[in-house]
Amino acid sequence: MSKKQKGQTRVCVYPDWCKGCGLCVAFCPAKVLVLNAFGKAEVANEDECINCGFCELHCPDFAIAIKPRARNGAAQPDPRSGWEDPESEHGRASPPEPTPEPNPNPEE
Amino acid sequence: MADVTQLIHDYLRHNKKFPHVFCAGCGHGIVLGSLIRSVHALGLPKDDVVLVAGIGCSGRMAVYVDFNTVHTTHGRALTFATGIKMANPRLKVICVMGDGDAMSIGGNHLIHAARRNIGVTALILNNQIYGMTGGQCSSATPQGDISMTTPFGSLEKAFDIVDMCKAAGASYVARGTSFHAIQLDRLISSAIMHPGFSVVEVFSPCPTQYGRKNKFRNAVDMYKWLKSNTVKVETLKDPTQKPDDGRIPIGVFRDVEEPGLEERYFELQRKLMGQNR
Amino acid sequence: MAVQRKKRKRRELFALGNEAVAEGALLAGCSFYAGYPITPSTEIMEVMANRLPLIEDGVFIQMEDEIASMGATIGASLAGRKAMTATSGPGFALMQEHIGYACMVEAPLVVVNVMRGGPSTGLPTSPAQADVQMARWGTHGDHPIIVLSASDVQECLEMTVTAFNFAEKYRTPVILLLDEVTAHTREKITVPDPDEVEILSRVTPTVPPEWFKPYADTARGVPAMAPIGSGYRTHVTGLTHDVMGYPTQRPDEVKDAMLRLFRKIDQYYGDIQMSDEYMLDDAEVAVVAYGSVARSAHLAVEQARERGAKAGLLTLKTLFPFPRPAVEKLTHRCHTVVVPEMNMGQMSREVKRVNNGRTKVRTINRVDGQIITPSEILKAIL
Amino acid sequence: MKAPQPIDRFEIRLSGLGGQGLITLGRLLGSALALGHGYYVTQTQSYGPEARGGSSRADVVVSSRPISYPKTESLDLLVALSPEACNSYYRLLKKTGLLLVDTTLVKHAPTNVYLGLPFTQMAKEQIGNPMTINTMVMGAVTHLLPFADARVMRKSLEANLPAKIREVNAKAFALGLKQAQRHFGDAGGIWAAAEENGAHSEDDIIV
Incomplete structure (x- = not known):
């Protein structure tokens, strides 16, 4: 968030979790998001995103993720997460599995 | 910002039904995110965190997050939290309550938890209404406001949670809002690390039950209202006085180092047992 | 080969019933007490306040009311402690919602209720036995519960140990009902060496956390219980929950969960239902009593026998689940069953239910804050 | 410990005013008889407002067999340290029972057959501490109980009192015991007389 440079990010909305409250749309300083016909948030002007993070912090439903953009223009895959680029061949973002925790010894 | 949502997902119980139960625009989801970020930033193991919740909308928060979670009875979350903390002081016990939960039915427990300075963090999600039961007036509903049980406007004054907790002896008292999420992260982190009883009141809008009845067209309006009607306490000329313009001060109102009850108790016990040997 | 025997360390005390309860609790491994003072139970709390800070990890806390105590x-x-609280009628009324919660989440704990005259503030320093049906049915919703009683001071100690053992074994709150007479009588008691007493503790999970189902059914119907902070991050809720502990409204899951709550107690009636028999072998008149009244009844039966009447006494140590087989036997053999109690007929209801019209049931009831005397019972026997 | 001699339900009531230390006396007496002598003992007492300010009482039942009914029914020994206590409990005394009063406070006992010592006066003048009245009574009672061993009683008393007040109470106990021995005569004789007196008064009407 240090440099408010445009065009550095991918904005991913997970439509199944979005309830369409409109907070991200209303408060986005760069007007990146809109509500679509289904009443869900949708990315309209991704290149305008200044990576302020407001939408990600304020989405009550954890349905928005901001990812740094790879050089080829795709979201950087995170080897830890299994979080997929919405524009990859599966076409849709799905929430990642939680990272497994090491088994704590219950007797301790 | 890149990993914010990712790390939250690391803490959610994905075998629970998502999206969660909160209405569109409800501030509780934002507070949950803030809480998770705070725990993560502090590097606390999930096993060491206990989330104790009461009854009401806020009470439903516990089930979604992969800590030790206890969903208790209405208003009594702090009593369970006190038992857990005294039984195992190593645990970080965080108590999530609504305004009706903490202030109306559970008011007695709140002031006594503050008085004994038990090392528990109380997150009071103030949405100024009973949301789960359909929008009845709570002890934090502002005077004159409309609810299902005050159809002609509330006649009673609302509690000032910060003032009351300060007066009752809580050693850390803060107020934040769902709109000021970055500040809220800071408040919750400091509250969790605070040794004694810490209270964070969070203004968390209820667009469905409170907003609609009180001339807020939608959730966005309520957050805009929070943005323009709050003021950081540190920017006030006199932080002890409420601003004349009616804006709500947010920030830290008290932060004093006092050992929690469990610390004092086990200190006494060490002393007594030393004498006994 | 000489076996080195550890010398048993028994202690003799001249103690109140209430003090004996505290001794029993400590013997059973109780390390947590939260309470609120109320006559006539307060001495339990006072002893705990003196003793718990002196034992490793012992915690005593005075709460703001009985709701908070519970x-x-x-x-x-839930955090793994053997925990107890003690109260009397008005406080017991306040605790009811949380007793229901404890039943639902299957939290092992002991609640001692030293009964005094009621309703309301009633007779704070006088005995009664009027909370018997409240102990059984006080909280909302349908659930089984174990209710025990004690009639003398040594028994106060023993039944407190039993209450903890039942609580841990069956993962349920156990209620110990005393009355003011028992609680405030001093007698000599022997506190046994901890090695002499059978102490039970809850079963904890042995499977890795990711396999653990906190409310899974088992042969005994009692699931393993993981203390908070032991690495099994579970959800505990008073909402009806599935085997994972998550709220559910699915009728099949709700039914399974509720029926298991009943079954885990039902199938062990033989273990739980305790009573003492005195002179019952050839008895024609049987007295069924519990608490301090059982002591009056004991003297009355002795006096009746001296006068040639074939009288006997059944002392109920478990009040609920009601010791049906023991009472049923009497109703087949005796021509009269006498039920003296310091209420208007709370236990005699149960006796009459079991008797089913078979034999004569005579009740002696007092609600004036006075213990029923041996001569009153003797009159009913003869 | 000597084997306890057979007793069947010996009932004692200690009664008087709040503040005379009767409840402590009950506990001390009961403890000495139960733990020191090995008898079965039940001790009950008045509670609540009754125990504060106004009247106060403690009951002790002693037996060599297990005691069923823990309260008193008919008294073998009534100790009354106030006229009110004396008047209200006198009728519970067995015909063969003994009445012991504090003659400083009880000027008109409801019977001619009673034993008395000026306990309050003695505590004030000879011990210099009115709070020791209860242990002084314990000394006198020890003399009256044929089954009580004075040495065991004193040892138990001392074991149950905090160091600060042990000495003064031991002195009071000894004084009570000595005065009882001097004024009442041999315990066996007292009870034999009570027995006889009870037998004679069989037909008397006690008003």
């Missing part, structure tokens, strides 16, 4: 007790139980 909440803290459940919290400590």
